[in-house]
Amino acid sequence: MPGAVRRLPAASGHVNVSWITLRTAAGRALRGVAGDWVPALCPLCRAAVRPWGAVACDACLEALAVLPRPRCPACGGSRDGVLALCSECLRLGERPWQHAVSGFAFRDVAREAVHRLKYQADPAVVPVLASAMAADWQEHGCGGVDVVTPVPLHWWRQICRGYNQAELLAQYVAGRLGLPCERLLRRRRHTARQARLEAEARQANVRGVFACRRGARIAGRRILLVDDVLTTGATLGEAARVLTAAQAAMVSVLTAARG
Numbered sequence: 001m002p003g004a005v006r007r008l009p010a011a012s013g014h015v016n017v018s019w020i021t022l023r024t025a026a027g028r029a030l031r032g033v034a035g036d037w038v039p040a041l042c043p044l045c046r047a048a049v050r051p052w053g054a055v056a057c058d059a060c061l062e063a064l065a066v067l068p069r070p071r072c073p074a075c076g077g078s079r080d081g082v083l084a085l086c087s088e089c090l091r092l093g094e095r096p097w098q099h100a101v102s103g104f105a106f107r108d109v110a111r112e113a114v115h116r117l118k119y120q121a122d123p124a125v126v127p128v129l130a131s132a133m134a135a136d137w138q139e140h141g142c143g144g145v146d147v148v149t150p151v152p153l154h155w156w157r158q159i160c161r162g163y164n165q166a167e168l169l170a171q172y173v174a175g176r177l178g179l180p181c182e183r184l185l186r187r188r189r190h191t192a193r194q195a196r197l198e199a200e201a202r203q204a205n206v207r208g209v210f211a212c213r214r215g216a217r218i219a220g221r222r223i224l225l226v227d228d229v230l231t232t233g234a235t236l237g238e239a240a241r242v243l244t245a246a247q248a249a250m251v252s253v254l255t256a257a258r259g
Contacts, residue, residue: 040052040053040054042056042057042060043055043056043113043116043122043124043125043127043128044056044057044060044109044112044113044116044125044128045057045059045060047059047060055127055128055131056128060109060128063108063109064104064109064110064128064132066104067102067103067104067105067258071101071140072084072085072086072089072100073085073099073100073140073142074086074089074095074099074100075088075089075095075100075102075230075233075258076100076101076102076140076230076253076254076255076258077102077105077230077258078105078258092233095233095237095240096237096238096240096241096244096251097225097236097237097240097251097252097253098142098143098250098251098252099141099142099143099252099253100230100252100253100254100255101133101136101137101140101141101252101253101254101255102136102230102254102255102256102257102258103129103132103133103136103255103256103257104129104132104256104257104258105257105258106229106231106257106258106259110129110256110257111257113125113128113129113256114129114228114229114256114257117129117165117168117228118161118165118228121161121162123163123165123168126168126169126172127172129169129228129256129257130168130169130172130173130176130256131172131176132256133169133173133226133254133255133256134172134173134176134177135176136254137173137177137224137254138177141224141252141254142252143222143250143252144222145177145179145222145223145224145252146179146221146222146223146249147179147180147181147182147184147221147222147223147224148170148173148174148177148179148180148181148182148223148224148226149170149181149182149183149184149185149223149224149225149226149243150164150166150167150169150170150181150183150225150226150227151166151185151225151226151227151235151236151239152164152166152167152183152185152186152187152210153166153187154187154189154190154191155187156190157190165228166226166227166228167181167183169226169227169228169256170226173224173226173254179224182216182217183213183216184212184213184216184217184218184223184243185210185211185212185213185216185239185242185243186210186211186212186213187209187210188208188209188210188211189209191205191206191209192205194206194231194234194235199232199234202231202232202234202235203232203234205234206234206235206238207238208238209238210238210239210242211242212242212243212246216246218243218246218247218248219246219247219248220247220248220249221248221249222248222249222250222252223243223248223250223251223252224252224253224254225239225240225243225251225252225253225254226253226254226255227253227255227256228255228256228257229255229256229257229258229259230253230255230257230258230259231259236253236255240253
């Protein structure tokens with residue numbers, strides 16, 4: 001229902017970060033030394049979090065309104081009519097994946113959380129986003145899944161950013177769903193940022209950019225492809241086409257937000 005409030009479960013497990021900022025490492029060290037004497041802080045507003053282990057404070061969780069029901073199964077967003085698909089998916093036609101689920105609408109606090117993760121080297125927001133993603137997949141997902149895989153970054157951008165935000169989300173989601181998380185794809189070249197391009201330019205920007213990693217097991221597997229935001233679907237669509245061409249049994253999409 002519009003305006004409904006999402007209540008996220010407490011965080012569990014951990015996220016493996018290959019490259020991490022000094023600020024985040026120092027924060028982990030402080031929490032490890034202080035233990036129960038230092039209250040956990042909300043990764044979004046830095047307020048104290050109660051109970052211990054919650055992914056964010058109540059105020060920020062209340063600001064993360066769920067996407068309205070019913071959901072569009074083709075893009076993961078809300079349906080805006082009486083038909084099974086939303087008007088955008090009806091206009092664009094068949095998507096190159098079987099099913100899609102998104103956690104939030106890409107606005108307000110959700111937008112801020114994604115931008116912190118992508119542009120401000122703040123992986124502390126991963127549990128906020130990924131807990132909702134896993135819960136939404138369990139509620140709205142269709143069909144079984146064998147493996148979770150992230151949309152890859154180009155190696156140079158990953159070095160500059162310190163990590164691949166899609167991989168951090170995928171690792172957390174996989175842990176919640178009890179599935180393996182594997183790198184099945186690689187980027188063949190560096191591309192311009194999709195957010196700065198119009199819809200047609202986005203398609204051209206990512207055309208042929210992905211390839212299967214050497215030794216990746218894809219054929220016959222049901223794959224859940226994870227990214228931070230689905231806007232036009234150009235990036236996810238190109239990745240899904242490569243997986244399908246490699247004989248994946250099914251490719252579904254899960255994102256933190258629907259733009």
